[in-house]
Amino acid sequence: MTIGEKIKKHRAEKGFSLRELAKKVELSASFLSQIEQGKASPSIENLKKIANNLEVKVSYLIEEEEKLETFLVKKDEIKYVESIDSKTSIGLLTSSKLEKDMEPIIYEIKPGGESGRGSFNHPGEEFIYIIEGSLDIYIENQVTTLNEGDSFYFKSTLNHRFKNNGKKITKAIWVVSPPTF
Structure with missing residues (x-):
């Protein structure tokens, strides 16, 4: 099942109309419909908003469900979600099939790529390690x-966002606790 199909299925299970969910996540109903049909891809920020409003983890929208105690992800098996608009791809380094207290993710951010137009916050903590390139992290009013x-480590309750202002791709390991994906 595709991301769009999962969004549509879970939206229907929650009893939300297309317009209701679109309003909650601040998207147009037509754009949300395109996402559900696989004709458009949401930004990472919008994917998080959709998952939060559907009360699921982002990984639910990306992977199949099955609970496990351990999970191996080989380099060529990493599932990436690309947001063309925000020039960012994320790869899940674990699985939603695990009960876990943290979510390690690999980000690939093209020049000009960013987390979204505005800052966001949520309960928890985040840790970032830059594998290659550079990344500007905006926490409250400081870059x-x-x-x-x-x-870099920070409390996720602080308003935050990121942007690759460099001239080459940035690769980073990002760990979020509790899991939001």
Whole structure:
């Protein structure tokens, strides 16, 4: 089942009309319909909003459900979700099939790529490690530039966003607790 099909299925299970969910996530009903039909891809920010409003983890929309205790992800098996608009791809490094307290993710952010137009916050903590490239992290009113080999920790309750203002792709390991994906 595709991401769009899962959104549509879960939206129907929740009893939301297309317009109701679109209003909750601040998208047009036509754009949400295109996402459900697989004709458009949501930004990472919008994918999180949709999952939150459907009361599911983002990983539910990406993977099949089955509970496990351990899970191996080989390099060529990483499932990526690409947001063309935000020039960002995320790859889940674990599975929604696990009961876990953290969510490690690999981000690939093209030049000009960003988390979304605005800042967001949520309960929890985040840790970032830059594998290659550079990334500007905006926390409240302060910007910090992270370069290859740098790491950064912050409370997710602070308003935050990121942007690749560099000229090459940035790859980063991002750990979020509790899991939001």
